[in-house]
Amino acid sequence: MGNKITVKNLNFFYGKDQALFDISLKIPEREVMAFVGPSGCGKSTFLRVLNRMNDTIPYARIEGEVKIDGKDIYKAKTDVVALRRMVGMVFQKSNPFPKSIFDNVAYGIRINRMHSSKKDLADRVEKALKDAALWDEVKDRLPTSAFGLSGGQQQRLCIARALAVQPEVILMDEPASALDPIATQKIEELVVELKKDYTIVIVTHNMQQAARISDRTAFFMLGKLIEVNPTEKMFTNPDDKLTEDYITGRFG
Amino acid sequence: MTMLTALCAIFAITILVIILAYIAVRGVSAINIEFLIDTPKPVGEGGGIGNAILGSALMTLLATAIGLPIGIGAGVYLAEFGDNWFGNTVRFLSDTLIGVPSIIVGIFVYTIVVLPMSRQSGFAGALSLAIIMIPIVARTTEEMIRLVPKSMREGALALGAPQWRVTWNIVMPAAASGIATGAMLSIARISGETAPLLFTALNSRFYNYFFDQPMASLTVQIYNYATGPFEIEHQMAWAATLILVGLILFINIVVRFLTKKKY
Numbered sequence: 001m002g003n004k005i006t007v008k009n010l011n012f013f014y015g016k017d018q019a020l021f022d023i024s025l026k027i028p029e030r031e032v033m034a035f036v037g038p039s040g041c042g043k044s045t046f047l048r049v050l051n052r053m054n055d056t057i058p059y060a061r062i063e064g065e066v067k068i069d070g071k072d073i074y075k076a077k078t079d080v081v082a083l084r085r086m087v088g089m090v091f092q093k094s095n096p097f098p099k100s101i102f103d104n105v106a107y108g109i110r111i112n113r114m115h116s117s118k119k120d121l122a123d124r125v126e127k128a129l130k131d132a133a134l135w136d137e138v139k140d141r142l143p144t145s146a147f148g149l150s151g152g153q154q155q156r157l158c159i160a161r162a163l164a165v166q167p168e169v170i171l172m173d174e175p176a177s178a179l180d181p182i183a184t185q186k187i188e189e190l191v192v193e194l195k196k197d198y199t200i201v202i203v204t205h206n207m208q209q210a211a212r213i214s215d216r217t218a219f220f221m222l223g224k225l226i227e228v229n230p231t232e233k234m235f236t237n238p239d240d241k242l243t244e245d246y247i248t249g250r251f252g
Numbered sequence: 253m254t255m256l257t258a259l260c261a262i263f264a265i266t267i268l269v270i271i272l273a274y275i276a277v278r279g280v281s282a283i284n285i286e287f288l289i290d291t292p293k294p295v296g297e298g299g300g301i302g303n304a305i306l307g308s309a310l311m312t313l314l315a316t317a318i319g320l321p322i323g324i325g326a327g328v329y330l331a332e333f334g335d336n337w338f339g340n341t342v343r344f345l346s347d348t349l350i351g352v353p354s355i356i357v358g359i360f361v362y363t364i365v366v367l368p369m370s371r372q373s374g375f376a377g378a379l380s381l382a383i384i385m386i387p388i389v390a391r392t393t394e395e396m397i398r399l400v401p402k403s404m405r406e407g408a409l410a411l412g413a414p415q416w417r418v419t420w421n422i423v424m425p426a427a428a429s430g431i432a433t434g435a436m437l438s439i440a441r442i443s444g445e446t447a448p449l450l451f452t453a454l455n456s457r458f459y460n461y462f463f464d465q466p467m468a469s470l471t472v473q474i475y476n477y478a479t480g481p482f483e484i485e486h487q488m489a490w491a492a493t494l495i496l497v498g499l500i501l502f503i504n505i506v507v508r509f510l511t512k513k514k515y
């Protein structure tokens with residue numbers, strides 16, 4: 001399979017502080033790539049480079065090349081709105097809007113004018129909720145507040161919201177870190193299910209989680225990409241001594 | 253500790269209750285239908301505050317129509333784009349303007365509107381009230397918008413929403429009840445203002461529906477009745493005060509009801 005995302009010699013700065021050093025990485029299409037590494041190593045920063053979420057941070061500066069489907073997303077004439085529609089994001093802390101369950105999922109469809117009729121909108125919302133494995137739990141309470149859902153349900157709602165705009169890539173920033181084991185398991189099953197249709201990049205602190213759901217793993221430390229390998233190799237026979245120390249829990 | 257703070261709370265609420273009760277007791281006896289709809293008459297012939305109620309309502313309405321959009325717009329700017337020298341300047345000047353005695357706003361409007369037009373008018377009165385309102389609304393709006401978590405904005409941005417849509421249909425609705433509370437407080441504040449109306453709207457003995465003419469207001473009417481020499485006038489001042497307080501309370505309750513959180 002081809003590479004969906006290609007990053008070459010990426011450097012990233014917050015003002016004078018450099019957060020990412022010379023990162024080159026290829027992310028294949030329709031696979032799950034996990035980013036692991038100690039806190040503050042730049043995984044989340046790197047994730048947010050991929051949908052230009054760092055644009056909102058003043059003094060952030062980027063060098064190097066990030067290509068999605070062969071197109072440089074940091075070119076001056078890039079349509080950031082279209083980019084973010086194509087590269088969806090799920091955040092560490094679920095962040096539903098103060099709207100109904102239905103309107104949360106419908107939001108992205110509406111702002112991007114993707115629906116042809118009310119019926120179409122309802123169908124798209126239903127499909128997104130089904131794809132996020134949430135439909136059966138919420139189908140009778142769509143007009144009620146999204147804040148009435150449990151933590152795990154809220155996070156799956158946020159996934160449904162991201163799926164509703166039909167992205168090609170989904171970035172997940174520690175999506176299960178605030179959830180209990182059962183809710184976490186649901187999210188993990190969902191990720192494995194979703195990779196049939198989407199390219200998924202997931203940041204996680206949970207080594208077992210990375211081992212369970214990802215096809216490839218990238219290990220970051222202090223803003224540098226130490227190693228990228230198929231997950232199985234990474235967890236059994238890593239190339240780098242640092243990687244081995246980290247995943248066996250010797251530091252971090 | 254609990255006791256002490258509880259005592260303070262009781263003290264604060266007691267004073268409020270005493271004031272309200274005293275106004276109610278003194279004012280209620282003079283209120284009747286005639287008082288509510290009549291215009292002022294010479295002492296001893298009855299008369300009422302009908303035109304003053306209308307004048308206050310009209311001027312508050314116009315002031316709100318001018319002040320609320322500008323205030324909310326300025327607040328949104330300060331919160332979303334105001335982290336620069338311009339924003340800081342606007343913020344500082346707003347805080348200063350909030351602290352300026354309202355009579356100075358009255359004199360200012362007198363100079364720039366009343367003198368060139370050569371007459372006092374309801375418009376000049378409403379403009380003074382709007383000027384008092386804008387900085388209050390702007391600052392409360394800013395505070396409320398800043399309370400909306402960053403994660404919520406990012407969620408919308410990540411779906412491909414442009415900045416203005418994020419502000420308009422995620423941030424503003426999330427802050428709506430807070431913004432409405434600020435608006436409500438500022439409306440309550442301007443409905444109680446007397447000083448800025450004294451030389452701008454002046455007063456009127458008649459029903460006046462036009463903003464280019466001097467206009468009566470409850471507060472100025474209360475001032476006139478309260479400073480009059482006759483007991484009957486004092487009674488009418490109490491009654492008008494009760495009506496004013498009642499109206500402000502009514503606005504508060506209505507806005508509370510309208511902005512009740514849905515989600």
